[in-house]
Amino acid sequence: MDRAVAAARRAFEDGRWRDMPPAGRKKVLHKIADLIEQYAVELTVLGVRDNGTEFNMALKAEAGSAAGTFRYYAEALDKIYGEVAPTAPDVLGLVHHAPVGVVGAIVPWNFPLMIGAWKLAPALAMGNSVVLKPAETASLSLLKLAGICAEAGLPDGVLNVVTGQGAVAGEALALSYDVDALVFTGSGGVGRRLLEYSARSNLKRVYLELGGKSPNIVFADAPDLAKAAKVSAMGIFRNSGQVCVAGSRLLVERAVHDEFVALMAAEAEKLKVGDPLDLETQIGAVNSIPQLEGNLGFVEKALAEGAEAVTGGGRILQETGGYYMAPTILTGVERGHNVFQNEVFGPVLSVTAFDSDDEAVGLANATDYGLSAGVWTSNLSRAHRMVHGIRAGIVHVNTYGGSDNTVPLGGVKQSGNGHDKSLHAIEKYVDLKTAWIQL
Structure with a gap:
């Protein structure tokens, strides 16, 4: 050096x-x-x-x-x-x-x-x-x-x-x-x-x-819940969740909570996890065994704190070698839970319900991180209020992930x-x- x-x-x-x-x-x-x-x-x-x-x-x-x-x-x-x-x-x-x-x-x-x-x-x-x-x-x-x-x-x-x-x-x-x-x-x-x-x-x-612990906020008036679920699933599970801007905290308005979680679970369960050199694979490997063990530890702690695993939660064994984890969705996660506050850097999504715009903003900002965020709504005024109120370097509206070299990427707070x-x-x-x- x-x-x-x-x-x-x-x-x-x-x-x-x-x-x-x-x-x-x-x-x-x-x-x-x-x-x-x-x-x-x-x-x-x-x-x-x-x-x-x-x-x-x-x-x-x-x-x-x-x-x-x-x-x-x-x-x-x-x-x-x-x-x-x-x-x-x-x-x-x-x-x-x-x-x-x-x-x-x-x-x-x-x-x-x-x-x-x-x-x-x-x-x-x-x-x-x-x-x-x-x-x-x-x-x-x-x-x-x-x-x-x-x-x-x-x-x-x-x-x-x-x-x-x-x-x-x-x-x-x-x-x-x-x-x-x-x-x-x-x-x-x-x-x-x-x-x-x-x-x-x-x-x-x-x-x-x-790091990031990015909130992805879904309101009941989201223009297309099915599309939101599909995009949001890839926003957390692609590259086995090993993405700094991954939408790892799903905040869902209570009126559509159960419906949207079901849509997300369906999307997660149909993703093909496997050999990353297989062209049909949609979700590849976890980087290392320590990373996999850390991911599984987050799930174990979340369940002990009262969360429920809707889908996934475990390791997937592959004959091709490597370390693989099933896309995991945890519901009933509260702001004080470990998985709500800390970056997993794995295919683990925590879900928290909310009842109002102010509560959504409060939950979005309730971590030490401020890298990325997402908002799904048909209300333009609400979208602007969310962009203003959420402390993050980038806020996606009616999408999650994606940008190009014309816009900056950076974080606030401990991001x-x-x-x-x-x-x-x-x-x-x-x-x-x-x-x-x-x-």
Whole structure:
């Protein structure tokens, strides 16, 4: 890791990438996107072998998304202008956007290529060098991406991918005095340690995208309950629930509670769980045995606290190997229950009934997280009130999940700070430099 950071520092200081004209950097980033699309199946299979995401989803969410992200920032990089300040007539005030220097990026195992691109593309677009550490259990696709970047013409030393344990390689990256900014997606516990490492070293800026316990609110006047159930089921169960924005808390207006839970259970029970490389699979594997055991522990605790398992709740054994869990729906969950408050990161949905708009907002905001949310209603005024009242980085209305590079993704409260995606992501990777020129 120390050698990688030193290589990134040398590459930044000698300007081999930083000083390349924007048209040159754009050409390289577009070539990276071209090669990601060329190697899309290989990249997807490498990722699936690591993390168990169902192939059809991974092809779109990993390689497809990563290529689109590199193209977005390739097109954006030469459209980021500085400013001329409204100063006195005898002074010229200029505001430049300068690259921060060496960026350290630590990404998780659930969507390594997609999330890696969210960090890499804007950082590289702005002329920075990057040292990337993948998760211990999902590095294959990012190692392949490093080779793709070299093939596309990214100069040596500008991107460095270093595998290793978080407690060793990740700590070394976060403590380095030669890293100017650190970006991370993962757990709150690790995020706290990264802030401590910044304080212990060079006070590098740290941007964190952390966990979520996202509410998905269904009102009795939802335009189509059957559609809401179908979309909501995938909003929690796709990738075995291993999605940071997963709608893991279902809040249902009491008047349609039983009907909607029945619809959700029917959707959950017809999902095919199995080998993620089987093209008919809809829900793939849990990442690891510790993750599976943690998921099952949440269910056991919920049942002990008085919840009821409507469907699922157990492990599914597969001859193909891997760790699989049945999509699970728990009803009778109250705000004080463990499964209501804490992120499972598995295919476990908690259901809580409510009677009023104010109660729905109160329940939605009753955790330490604020990453994502969903609202299903035909009442436009209510939808706007919900968007205003719910503390979350993104609020979906009459859908759950889905967005593109034009809008930011980030959280509030203990879901983190800073944003991935959109032009706002660029703010993490630039310094504002003022030139004050006496005329």
